[in-house]
Amino acid sequence: MIDVIKIGGAVIDDAAALSAVLDHCQVLQRPLIVVHGGGRRATTLAEQLGLPQTMVDGRRVTDAATLEVVVMTFAGWINTWLTAQLQARGVNAIGLSGADGNVVRATKREIQDIDYGFVGDVAAVHAGVLHGLLDGGLTPVIAPITHDGGGQLLNTNADIMASNIAASLGEQVALTYVFDHAGVLRDVADETSVIPELRAGDVAALVDSGIVTAGMRPKLDMAFAAVRAGVSSVRITNAYNLGGGTVCR
Amino acid sequence: MIDVIKIGGAVIDDAAALSAVLDHCQVLQRPLIVVHGGGRRATTLAEQLGLPQTMVDGRRVTDAATLEVVVMTFAGWINTWLTAQLQARGVNAIGLSGADGNVVRATKREIQDIDYGFVGDVAAVHAGVLHGLLDGGLTPVIAPITHDGGGQLLNTNADIMASNIAASLGEQVALTYVFDHAGVLRDVADETSVIPELRAGDVAALVDSGIVTAGMRPKLDMAFAAVRAGVSSVRITNAYNLGGGTVCR
Secondary structure (H helix, E strand, O other): OEEEEEEOHHHHOOHHHHHHHHHHHHHOOOOEEEEEOOOOHHHHHHHHOOOOOOEEOOEEOEOHHHHHHHHHHHHHHHHHHHHHHHHHOOOOEEEEOOOHHHOEEEEEOOOOOOOOEOEEEEEEEOHHHHHHHHHOOOEEEEOOEEEOOOOOEEEOOHHHHHHHHHHHOOOOEEEEEEOOOOOOEOOOOOOOOEOOEEOHHHHHHHHHOOOOOHHHHHHHHHHHHHHHOOOOEEEEEOOOOOOOOEEEO | OEEEEEEOHHHHOOHHHHHHHHHHHHHOOOOEEEEEOOOOHHHHHHHHOOOOOOEEOOEEOEOHHHHHHHHHHHHHHHHHHHHHHHHHOOOOEEEEOOOHHHOEEEEEOOOOOOOOEOEEEEEEEOHHHHHHHHHOOOEEEEOOEEEOOOOOEEEOOHHHHHHHHHHHOOOOEEEEEEOOOOOOEOOOOOOOOEOOEEOHHHHHHHHHOOOOOHHHHHHHHHHHHHHHOOOOEEEEEOOOOOOOOEEEO
16 A cells, blocks of 8 residues: 655645644655645745736646746755655655656646646656655655656646546555645534545535535545546545545545 | 766856757766756845845855755756756656755754855765666756755755765766866866866865966865775866866876
């Protein structure tokens, strides 16, 4: 069994929550891959550099200057810092972007209604390199940056990367999405209202009725994509209850 | 034989020179490790962020904010971009900082006359991970950032990292320092005045007489440290004549 733990941006920005996840990684007795999001830091850096940021449906419109900012922030500071924190806990972490070892190749999103710029949709995960690193006792820590194989880096959604990576591994995988709520909630204001188990067929009705917020839809789609691809266990939870939250079946 | 090619900051900043080195990496038929410097980009970013930079003897005084800038620039943009350019040439590159796989651990430089801040002196290279990556057909691309094993990232000189990495590999290694001159010059204004071969005993006299500039001294010290450590071939040259330049014996 391999654990794939996706650490969301809101958790990256919360020192206590992030410590809780990293402490969990330290005591895990199974091979582990960490995938992390970005958080507010890229937006802050962009603002400091005078680059106005545009978000559309939670996706960052990524021009060339913004691409540099997200690569520097996600693959640079956050990834390297997380790796050092895991090393300090005795976890032999190795930070990667999708370009490293050609682990995640993507294609630049085609312009339809909106030109997202240098945003990538995952085209292929090369699990062989990940298995090689895991077999060598290493813990890959993967930033949400990919490449197109032609030298172009691309900003890529971390939820999608985690789902695709988990699905690619070809063996028993437990995928955990860690975000800033205790699970999928029936009432977004009530952290005790976790829905303990969800099936793919439930999602549309829960969103349509407003019980599950529309903002949860992309994450749920990725969770159920992993379920469909055969990932053994898919869970959405917070940093303090990694074995709890919502199980997607 | 393993090649270790150190790409200096001035080469990183020169698109044509950098392409020439990357093209060379593509046609090499031997295992390869790339170590790269930083270049002006970190200084530019620091200036954009309103962080005044202080250099002492070619070393950047690295406070906490500057550390973030150099990690973002060196381990973030430059390392990830170089990796993608090598991937585009069919080289299965994997970008690393010293924290990745605990490859290069350092100690924060002690405060003597000058407090350099978060600057690291190499304490240990763990060549096992590098050999594992090379054996897996990967080409490590190493940024001049290390960690102290306790979660602290450190800004580290790339010439020193390259020398220490080359010396750690325990087999035949060809170390090439690529910078913006054709070799060690008798006359810094004349690129045809390359000294084809230098011995450690020659260096002090050449510097004292002013034939070799004082700024070359740290690089030469690292080159000869590698020679003393048993590195088979140590060369200082430019991007267009990688088999030429100055051989250190």
